[in-house]
Amino acid sequence: MRGSRAGATRLPVQLQVLRTGRNEARRPATLAKDRIAKGEPPRDAIIVGDCIDELARLPEACVDFVFADPPYNLQLEGALSRPDQSVVDAVDDDWDKFADFGVYDSFTRAWLAGARRAMKPDATIVVIGSYHNIFRVGAILQDLGFWILNDIVWRKANPMPNFRGRRFTNAHETMIWAARSAEAKGYTFNYEALKAGNEDTQARSDWFLPICTGAERLKDANGRKAHPTQKPEALLQRLLVAATNAGDLVLDPFFGSGTTGAAARRLRRHFIGLERDAGYAAAARARIDAVEAFAPEAVATAPTRRSEPRVPFLSVVEAGLVKPGETLHDGAGRHRAMARVDGALTLGPAIGSIHKIGALAQGLPACNGWTFWHVERAGKLVCIDDFRAVMRAAMREAAE
Numbered sequence: 001m002r003g004s005r006a007g008a009t010r011l012p013v014q015l016q017v018l019r020t021g022r023n024e025a026r027r028p029a030t031l032a033k034d035r036i037a038k039g040e041p042p043r044d045a046i047i048v049g050d051c052i053d054e055l056a057r058l059p060e061a062c063v064d065f066v067f068a069d070p071p072y073n074l075q076l077e078g079a080l081s082r083p084d085q086s087v088v089d090a091v092d093d094d095w096d097k098f099a100d101f102g103v104y105d106s107f108t109r110a111w112l113a114g115a116r117r118a119m120k121p122d123a124t125i126v127v128i129g130s131y132h133n134i135f136r137v138g139a140i141l142q143d144l145g146f147w148i149l150n151d152i153v154w155r156k157a158n159p160m161p162n163f164r165g166r167r168f169t170n171a172h173e174t175m176i177w178a179a180r181s182a183e184a185k186g187y188t189f190n191y192e193a194l195k196a197g198n199e200d201t202q203a204r205s206d207w208f209l210p211i212c213t214g215a216e217r218l219k220d221a222n223g224r225k226a227h228p229t230q231k232p233e234a235l236l237q238r239l240l241v242a243a244t245n246a247g248d249l250v251l252d253p254f255f256g257s258g259t260t261g262a263a264a265r266r267l268r269r270h271f272i273g274l275e276r277d278a279g280y281a282a283a284a285r286a287r288i289d290a291v292e293a294f295a296p297e298a299v300a301t302a303p304t305r306r307s308e309p310r311v312p313f314l315s316v317v318e319a320g321l322v323k324p325g326e327t328l329h330d331g332a333g334r335h336r337a338m339a340r341v342d343g344a345l346t347l348g349p350a351i352g353s354i355h356k357i358g359a360l361a362q363g364l365p366a367c368n369g370w371t372f373w374h375v376e377r378a379g380k381l382v383c384i385d386d387f388r389a390v391m392r393a394a395m396r397e398a399a400e
């Protein structure tokens, strides 16, 4: 048994979404259905229906990433009011109601199994939740064979206060990031790009972002929130930048106001959104249609060091960028070695690679010789890694 279905359609927006079941004669529906019939995943489609049924219709192993913001199962006890007696606009919708934890767990198991089936072997999933549900979700993820990679804490810059003053302010949500299995290899994590964007410091698992307010918040015709739990687009953008590449297909089984689709479109990813409330789906479609994608060059995945072609130091010497017999220094001017014609370095009686000699000079077990050694050019020290970059650019140009 699942939580009872939300009743009223909320928004008077013209439907342009894929409807399954009745009323499915529209063109986007046909296109998406044709693709599914051919065993291909739909692209940039919003499918109105129950996600457990719709996940089973998708081709197996077709998506690169899943973001899921499932019902929280908030278990609210009566209306909540502020000290001035105004009523708090809490999540009390039918879609968030489950008879008990057992019903919620069966629902969670079913949709997570469906999402896992739709994931490519190297795809990953992020599920967001609060203390009401995330621990149950985490245990079920592990039971189903997912492999947890991180839990990320989204610390809210502007959380709702605790009006009753009986608990701490609930100021964060937790996102669990998991691979399809412990054996999954080659999942996307744009480590170097994230580090570069974080002033060359490793990206951390605690994120500080505001909740969705102001102009970003979708409103209905009466100026009320169109969706009670619209997530900030910045959160989705960061996730997509971290765990997907341009052109990837992203699945969101609880599409709501379409935040995942809006972020996907902006970042030139594709999406499939599943949502059982036709009003939310229509609002999402209108929202996404108005999104302008960033320039392709701005969202293209930066080449990682590992994906770059290997350049031996010998090639740098052969290209005349470092001359045999030339002195190499470390950045602080404490250590010196000499370049040999065969691409090795000498330090006293020792001969070895740029890495070995760098490690020997410092008395360390390992060293990245590319970033350690420098040569003097026009009175300044230039890192030999710059010469490697020159060689790589020439290789790329030759390959084009």
Ligand SMILES: C[S@@+](CC[C@H](N)C(=O)[O-])C[C@H]1O[C@@H](n2cnc3c(N)ncnc32)[C@H](O)[C@@H]1O
Residues within 6 Å of the ligand: 002, 006, 049, 050, 051, 052, 069, 070, 071, 072, 095, 227, 229, 230, 231, 232, 253, 254, 255, 256, 257, 258, 259, 260, 274, 275, 276, 277, 280
């Ligand atoms: C927490 S909200 C997601 C909000 C979304 N991330 C956003 O930014 O707008 C959960 C959504 O899932 C939908 N939903 C709940 N149960 C569903 C089901 N079984 N199948 C499809 N959609 C469902 C609800 O209608 C609701 O819009």
